[in-house]
Amino acid sequence: MNLPNKLTVLRIILVPFMVAAMLIDFPFHYLVAGLIFGAASITDYFDGKIARERNLITNFGKFADPIADKILVISALVCFLAKGLCDPIIILIVLFREFVVTSVRLSAASQGKVVAANIWGKAKTVSQIIAIIGVFVLQILLGIFEQYLLINFDYYNLAYIFYIAGEVMMWISVLFAVISGVKYVLDNKDTISEM
Helix, strand or coil, rough: HHHHHHHHHHHHHHHHHHHHHHHHCCCHHHHHHHHHHHHHHHHHHHHHHHHHHCCCCCCHHHHHHHHHHHHHHHHHHHHHHHHCCCCCCHHHHHHHHHHHHEEEEEEHHHHCCCCCCCCHHHHHHHHHHHHHHHHHHHHHHHHHHHHHCCCCCCCCHHHHHHHHHHHHHHHHHHHHHEEEEEEEHHHHHHHHHHH
């Protein structure tokens, strides 16, 4: 297994640690979960960069890299849902898009074709990573304010403002998800028609 593929596998391995840090309440657990998520996200950047620069692109990488991205992002979103930080409609739209795109990829694979990620898929992933990191940052700040700024601190109003800010970031990433999903379907309609 080459280095880019090892980084892809590492991204998947980091997911349970991120989930545990998100769901187990301990001081600054959002910081720990955010750092793990950030480290996993960085592997996404480097696995693609190294694969292209060293000509190490493999069919495994083309298939596993987007799967690793989906596992990472959906795990974070489900944890946000469990913590009341994400609208369930966001997750449903993201899951629907992922099932459609994965179905197209599997159909292509059964026909001997590999559907690589396109620019819209990459934009979707980057927007999701930015939105998720944004929510982590807001929760970290909220925790710091709650812990250290007890005088004249309106926790509930600030928590609501941060929730709305997180939702806006998430909905922007959903827009990219929908656009990229439609683009995948349109670009692969020949593959779909052979299903």
